[in-house]
Amino acid sequence: MKVYNTLTRKKEEFVPLEDNKVKMYVCGPTVYNLIHIGNARPMICFDTVRRYLEYKGYDVNYVSNFTDVDDKIIKKANEEGVSAEEISTRYIAECKKDMAGMNIKPATTHPLATQEIPGMIDMIQTLIDRGYAYEKNGTVYYRTRKFEGYGKLSKKNIDELEAGHRDDAHQLKVSGEDEKEDPLDFVLWKPKKEGEPYWESPWSQGRPGWHIECSVMSKKYLADEIDIHAGGEDLIFPHHENEIAQSEAANGVPFSKYWMHNAFLNIDNKKMSKSMGNFFTVREISEEYDLQVLRFFMLNAHYRNPINFSRELMESAKNSLDRIITSVDNLKHLIANGRQGDMTEEEKELLDKTKEFYDKFDAAMDDDFNTADAISAVFELVKYVNSNSSSDNTTAYLTALKEKITTLTDVLGLIVDKKEEMLDSEIDELIARRQQARKDKNFALADQIRDELLSKGIILEDTREGVRWKRA
Ligand code: AMP
Ligand code: ZN
Numbered sequence: 001m002k003v004y005n006t007l008t009r010k011k012e013e014f015v016p017l018e019d020n021k022v023k024m025y026v027c028g029p030t031v032y033n034l035i036h037i038g039n040a041r042p043m044i045c046f047d048t049v050r051r052y053l054e055y056k057g058y059d060v061n062y063v064s065n066f067t068d069v070d071d072k073i074i075k076k077a078n079e080e081g082v083s084a085e086e087i088s089t090r091y092i093a094e095c096k097k098d099m100a101g102m103n104i105k106p107a108t109t110h111p112l113a114t115q116e117i118p119g120m121i122d123m124i125q126t127l128i129d130r131g132y133a134y135e136k137n138g139t140v141y142y143r144t145r146k147f148e149g150y151g152k153l154s155k156k157n158i159d160e161l162e163a164g165h166r167d168d169a170h171q172l173k174v175s176g177e178d179e180k181e182d183p184l185d186f187v188l189w190k191p192k193k194e195g196e197p198y199w200e201s202p203w204s205q206g207r208p209g210w211h212i213e214c215s216v217m218s219k220k221y222l223a224d225e226i227d228i229h230a231g232g233e234d235l236i237f238p239h240h241e242n243e244i245a246q247s248e249a250a251n252g253v254p255f256s257k258y259w260m261h262n263a264f265l266n267i268d269n270k271k272m273s274k275s276m277g278n279f280f281t282v283r284e285i286s287e288e289y290d291l292q293v294l295r296f297f298m299l300n301a302h303y304r305n306p307i308n309f310s311r312e313l314m315e316s317a318k319n320s321l322d323r324i325i326t327s328v329d330n331l332k333h334l335i336a337n338g339r340q341g342d343m344t345e346e347e348k349e350l351l352d353k354t355k356e357f358y359d360k361f362d363a364a365m366d367d368d369f370n371t372a373d374a375i376s377a378v379f380e381l382v383k384y385v386n387s388n389s390s391s392d393n394t395t396a397y398l399t400a401l402k403e404k405i406t407t408l409t410d411v412l413g414l415i416v417d418k419k420e421e422m423l424d425s426e427i428d429e430l431i432a433r434r435q436q437a438r439k440d441k442n443f444a445l446a447d448q449i450r451d452e453l454l455s456k457g458i459i460l461e462d463t464r465e466g467v468r469w470k471r472a
Contacts (some may be wrong), residue, residue, distance in 0.1 A: 002368045006259040011368055016227045022053050022060045023222040027231035028259035030067040031091035032076045036279035038265040044295050045262045045303040046230045047104040053367050063221045065109040066092050068114050069207055083397040084197050098282040101291035101341045104415045109221045117199045120208045121215045123250050124188045132249040138204030140193035144184040147245040156235035188212050212244040228254035296321045299371040324416045327382045331402040335472050336454035338395035347362040347397035350388050354404045357381035378408050382401045399472050422456050431467050
């Protein structure tokens, strides 16, 4: 399996640090509003990476944070006259609803920055003790030049960065950061301003900088050294560059083996962003489309290619996804009327031939998670299934075909088999009615009930011990 590593700018063979285990960290959203579909892109892309790794047999520890303390959250809280906590709690709940709609698996751990302050204070102290950080008037800064590898992820040269900052002297004065030893230094801890939430620390009553939270949560919930660190490409600099500087200086080991970044979701070829106002929230899209369509739309592009959002592309995604759903629906009808008994030899052979599409799917995903090509393989499978299934087939074969499709769509996180789940009690009740109908010699009704159950994916078996049922 090959993964494109931003650190080396190359596709590399994926070899996890520990056999069969993957430690993966994905930078999560800042929660002060409903998420927009740009924010949804890393969620969908890296959830799919996770699902594929799991399908390949890896045990994935997937950590994704919520940034729940930040200037924007405080601003929103002040506008509404409520606490910052109320804002972040509200939007974390809303974000989780959107994630469920997009069929994004909950992370193994979803840490919150505000719950991890002691760990952040510890790491900042370690950085001070090791000479990588210093305190000035209650603010702690990272001594950027001291970290030798600074710029290795973003490929920025430190002297060019310095030159870029030279004209910032005025700006620094305005922001009160002219006390820094070097304009390149960044904040690890800052004192509170009036009315802001704060925590006690050895340096001041205040709060952590943004970058330190990910270094700390990744260390606590995964390890000092992890396999994959991921996020949108705007995070490469400065966020991820600074995370590397913090973690590697504090822990003395490489931070992450692979760095993965998704390209932007654009609108009119400009990055969709809250500050530009050119965004659609996931919630708005959900009013028009099933969020599966949004997920499918995103996966139609490779995660490192930009996508330009448009209604036309969403419509075409909807139509394409419908083709898979229709195929699965047809299979469900055929299953309801299929022949009982064992799969025939011919059916077994036909089923074996689906391996070709699985190989294509795996080859696409093994090539840096090329979901666009993987979807093409799914369509080839769907076409094959459509032309090799009929009411003459056995239920066993048809059910196996259906599973062939849903196994792959599950890896992509696409729900194409909407189960109208019947409760066990409802099934038992229908079976009892059917038994009564048979006793009454009303075989037409008995058959009708059996068919009704079958159409909902419930298969009945009449045995000597009575009626047994299973889900298709
Ligand atoms: P934020 O809440 O701005 O920190 O963003 C959360 C995540 O969404 C980060 O990984 C960003 O890189 C990502 N992101 C934000 N806007 C876009 C966009 N238009 N396209 C793709 N990813 C984005
Ligand atoms: Zn982060």
